[in-house]
Amino acid sequence: MKKKYDLGPYLYLIPAALIIFTFRLIPIVLSFIVSFFDWDIRGVGDFIGFENYIYLLQDRDFWQSMENTFYLVIFVVPISVVLSLFFANLLNNIKALRSFFRSVYFIPTVTSMVAVSIVWKIIYNQQSGLANYLLTQIGLDPMGWLAESTGIFELMFANLGIQIPSFLGGPSLALFSIIIMTIWKGLGYNTIIYLAGLQNIPEVYYEAADIDGAGKIKQFFKITVPLISPTTYYVLMMTTIVTFQVFAQIYLMTGPPIGGPLGTTKVIVYYLYEQGFGETNNLSYASAIALVLFIIILSLTLLQKRLEKKVHY
Amino acid sequence: MDFKKTIIYLILGFCGISMVIPFLWMLTTSIKPQFEVNRGNVGFLPIEEYLSYTENDEEYRISIVRTDADSSYVNLFDPDGRIIRSFYRVSNDEIESRRRLTFRWQNYVEAFKKVPFARYFMNTIFVSFSVVLGVIVSGSLAAYAFARMKFFGNEFLFYLFISMMMVPQPVYLISSYILLDNIGWLDTYQALIIPWMANIFTIFLLRQQFKTIPQELFDAASIDGCSRFGILWRIVLPLSKSVIATAAIFGFIGSWNSFMWPLVMTDSPHIRVLQVGLSYFSQEASTETTLLMAASTFSIMPLIILFLIAQRQIISSFASSGLKE
Numbered sequence: 242m243k244k245k246y247d248l249g250p251y252l253y254l255i256p257a258a259l260i261i262f263t264f265r266l267i268p269i270v271l272s273f274i275v276s277f278f279d280w281d282i283r284g285v286g287d288f289i290g291f292e293n294y295i296y297l298l299q300d301r302d303f304w305q306s307m308e309n310t311f312y313l314v315i316f317v318v319p320i321s322v323v324l325s326l327f328f329a330n331l332l333n334n335i336k337a338l339r340s341f342f343r344s345v346y347f348i349p350t351v352t353s354m355v356a357v358s359i360v361w362k363i364i365y366n367q368q369s370g371l372a373n374y375l376l377t378q379i380g381l382d383p384m385g386w387l388a389e390s391t392g393i394f395e396l397m398f399a400n401l402g403i404q405i406p407s408f409l410g411g412p413s414l415a416l417f418s419i420i421i422m423t424i425w426k427g428l429g430y431n432t433i434i435y436l437a438g439l440q441n442i443p444e445v446y447y448e449a450a451d452i453d454g455a456g457k458i459k460q461f462f463k464i465t466v467p468l469i470s471p472t473t474y475y476v477l478m479m480t481t482i483v484t485f486q487v488f489a490q491i492y493l494m495t496g497p498p499i500g501g502p503l504g505t506t507k508v509i510v511y512y513l514y515e516q517g518f519g520e521t522n523n524l525s526y527a528s529a530i531a532l533v534l535f536i537i538i539l540s541l542t543l544l545q546k547r548l549e550k551k552v553h554y
Numbered sequence: 555m556d557f558k559k560t561i562i563y564l565i566l567g568f569c570g571i572s573m574v575i576p577f578l579w580m581l582t583t584s585i586k587p588q589f590e591v592n593r594g595n596v597g598f599l600p601i602e603e604y605l606s607y608t609e610n611d612e613e614y615r616i617s618i619v620r621t622d623a624d625s626s627y628v629n630l631f632d633p634d635g636r637i638i639r640s641f642y643r644v645s646n647d648e649i650e651s652r653r654r655l656t657f658r659w660q661n662y663v664e665a666f667k668k669v670p671f672a673r674y675f676m677n678t679i680f681v682s683f684s685v686v687l688g689v690i691v692s693g694s695l696a697a698y699a700f701a702r703m704k705f706f707g708n709e710f711l712f713y714l715f716i717s718m719m720m721v722p723q724p725v726y727l728i729s730s731y732i733l734l735d736n737i738g739w740l741d742t743y744q745a746l747i748i749p750w751m752a753n754i755f756t757i758f759l760l761r762q763q764f765k766t767i768p769q770e771l772f773d774a775a776s777i778d779g780c781s782r783f784g785i786l787w788r789i790v791l792p793l794s795k796s797v798i799a800t801a802a803i804f805g806f807i808g809s810w811n812s813f814m815w816p817l818v819m820t821d822s823p824h825i826r827v828l829q830v831g832l833s834y835f836s837q838e839a840s841t842e843t844t845l846l847m848a849a850s851t852f853s854i855m856p857l858i859i860l861f862l863i864a865q866r867q868i869i870s871s872f873a874s875s876g877l878k879e
Contacts, residue, residue, distance in 0.1 A: 264749035
């Protein structure tokens, strides 16, 4: 007895496929459609074509949220990558206590962003926070942290008595406070990924370099950095994608109003949330923002795939 | 131990302390009295400082209202901080300054009572376990089909799934809200559980694992009369325990910590999950920092304990997520 069509495999796929099609594929497609209609909390309205996107180009709040998001990415990603490679290297050079330190660095990764945001908000509290307490203990002036809307470069130069134009000011100190916390939260994960990558580099390369008389620092730049580059691409990519989606820190740590002071911590995903579920409840405009976010992340992913092919050892 | 190693340990130790300082400070702040924090006692030790006055072997806390040359008018407090006598005149010699460690565990009880955290915990546990169960069941079935069966559209479907994995959550959040609204699921447990009961990354992980099992095992089992599902249940799954554990860990941590989705999709307090409850609590009790620290502490405790128990497994799971096929 031989059946022509075996329907069995599809039965195995049904539970997963049903859920993924209904709650992933349909919403992704719907998201495109919604952005072209006048769609609010009450339901679908008229077809409005590219109106949302045209409005988006002139929306100053949108551009400010893009700028803030770029600051976040530009600071978080390189610092996190360099620090995690550094720590992974140190961990790779020791035997005793390695798994202990690995666990210590990893703890922030498993804890919830909501809880650590609450903790960091209190750390940055001007009167009763740990940050200012430590600053005063070592004899420095307390700072405004999450309440300070002045750019960090502007603050730095002001300390030296130099005034620079505010467009060169960089991210506000408030956003920079978020940057520090975000790096702290993600560092453990990146370190673990790097450590796994380092352990895949064959020991013989280093032995050969030792015989040739190359120093440790030279070995790091000539052997480790090139051979670890696939991991670096992965870490770069993941950190960038995750940083573009920062939401909970902003929602819990900044304001009132959230995204403050002066909108300097309003990031793209929070802006999307505010447009969709805030007072305006403009779901179609929020969808248009979501699509812009999608296009940015998609192009970064494709760019990474391109670059990765070029650099392959 | 040579000089270089010492330096490495020093750096790692110093930075390790910096990594956990927020948690240490969270713990010590959570057991301080609020008024100590308010008056600027924000160091690491949970110390309280107060003036005391002893009369008939009974020690009272006092606050000074007015001081004269050799005596003062003071308010006397009972241990709960209530005034029992005001404008009481005592000699200055009898006033002593005290400083001692304090452990105000009462903060935990108060935070727990202030909002229904017990309910939020139960909701979170229910949601997380349902999600993990769903992810493993749907994932194993789908991965089994993808890895070991020939059917029309196998590759196409698999890559369709993988490409959807790349789409970040905020992108389909708005449209998911519209979808759930239209099927009447907003503000229900279904909204928190069912969309997350299948996970593409889990399917991917399990498929890779199932492919590594040698074909001979399958042949032998089917000669012995084992059905297709029997092979999955008796051979494939037992051989894949560690990958299933990895998937369960990811599912559990992800579900326990998820915030934006439940924030958007639910509203009623009775189905509120821990993360959302904690976020509302931080708005309501924003000035009561000690209670906030206590609430943060007990909300991350379950995951910290899970992590301490299964460190090796958890870390290697996360590490494997970065390795390519």
